[in-house]
Amino acid sequence: MEAIHRPVLADEVVEYLGCRRGGVFVDLTIGEGGHAERMLESSPDVFVIGVDWDEEILERARRRLERFKARLALVRDNFVNIAEILEDLDMKEVDGILLDLGPSLFHFRSQRGFSFQEDTPLDMRMDKRRPLTAAQIVNTWPLDRLRKIIRFYGDERWATRIVKAIGERRLKGGIRTTRELADLVSETIPKRYHPEKIHPATKTFLALRIAVNEELKNLKEVLEKAPFCLRKGGRLAVISFHSLEHRIIKEVFGKLSKDCICPPWFPQCVCGGNRKVIELVTRSPVVPSEQEVEANPRARSAQMRVAERV
Numbered sequence: 001m002e003a004i005h006r007p008v009l010a011d012e013v014v015e016y017l018g019c020r021r022g023g024v025f026v027d028l029t030i031g032e033g034g035h036a037e038r039m040l041e042s043s044p045d046v047f048v049i050g051v052d053w054d055e056e057i058l059e060r061a062r063r064r065l066e067r068f069k070a071r072l073a074l075v076r077d078n079f080v081n082i083a084e085i086l087e088d089l090d091m092k093e094v095d096g097i098l099l100d101l102g103p104s105l106f107h108f109r110s111q112r113g114f115s116f117q118e119d120t121p122l123d124m125r126m127d128k129r130r131p132l133t134a135a136q137i138v139n140t141w142p143l144d145r146l147r148k149i150i151r152f153y154g155d156e157r158w159a160t161r162i163v164k165a166i167g168e169r170r171l172k173g174g175i176r177t178t179r180e181l182a183d184l185v186s187e188t189i190p191k192r193y194h195p196e197k198i199h200p201a202t203k204t205f206l207a208l209r210i211a212v213n214e215e216l217k218n219l220k221e222v223l224e225k226a227p228f229c230l231r232k233g234g235r236l237a238v239i240s241f242h243s244l245e246h247r248i249i250k251e252v253f254g255k256l257s258k259d260c261i262c263p264p265w266f267p268q269c270v271c272g273g274n275r276k277v278i279e280l281v282t283r284s285p286v287v288p289s290e291q292e293v294e295a296n297p298r299a300r301s302a303q304m305r306v307a308e309r310v
Helices: 010-017 034-042 055-064 066-071 079-088 105-109 134-140 143-154 159-170 178-188 202-213 215-229 243-256 290-295
Strands: 023-027 046-052 072-076 094-100 230-240 278-280 303-309
Touching (some): 023 034, 023 079, 034 046, 134 202, 178 202, 215 230, 215 243, 230 243, 243 278, 243 303
Parallel strands (some): 023 046
């Protein structure tokens, strides 16, 4: 039997978004429909708009949520287009918005290069309509740019050595599959420095996935747009999994929760004040319980931050 993706912090999402009171909620990363299912189960008065830019995974969500189809609208689009998505549905404001930034199990099981457990084409596109693949980045981008991506996005200390090996492999025909890249990275990093709990290529694969799908750029953009799609009192919940995501969320939430956005060294306010858009609901991130992590180890690094429209 095929494994079903378990939504992370599902009870907390329902609680913090106030789903039991009913209303219209947007799951901007509906994936296989786990969080949306819990929202719809929480109240007969919940309507969910589910967004994903992956056609295959959107169809999986449709099948999983078939019994709720009267209270569900599914949209294939990039979540940065949230305002346009709502406008197309004749909506302007909603009661809650969820962003779960973790990849689905489906992507790791797919033949699209997200995992090095199987030998598949080095693709990594969430949306197959996009032209850029991981293979193109690895085989054609300037080596210095590639090094910066692996170093910054993946926090990989061996980025320089890895990229040098990639450059040498380019002269022999390049790298086309996940196994080829994973083996190259594993061979390049000295064995005594191989991490204990993850594959040596994990950070490199993460960096490439972020670059292919422009994940950090899209995250910043949607965080700056989503609060304006909430009614007053509506909430935005964001679940993130690594330090780069955490940092962007804290920065954007911090900026949008201040009346004055002038630099602290300015002697007086020149921005006009009254800029506050959201109130922080969670001063510290919400994290999974020990029981949830034990049942779902993928939840271990999850952090949820919640803000409310003012």
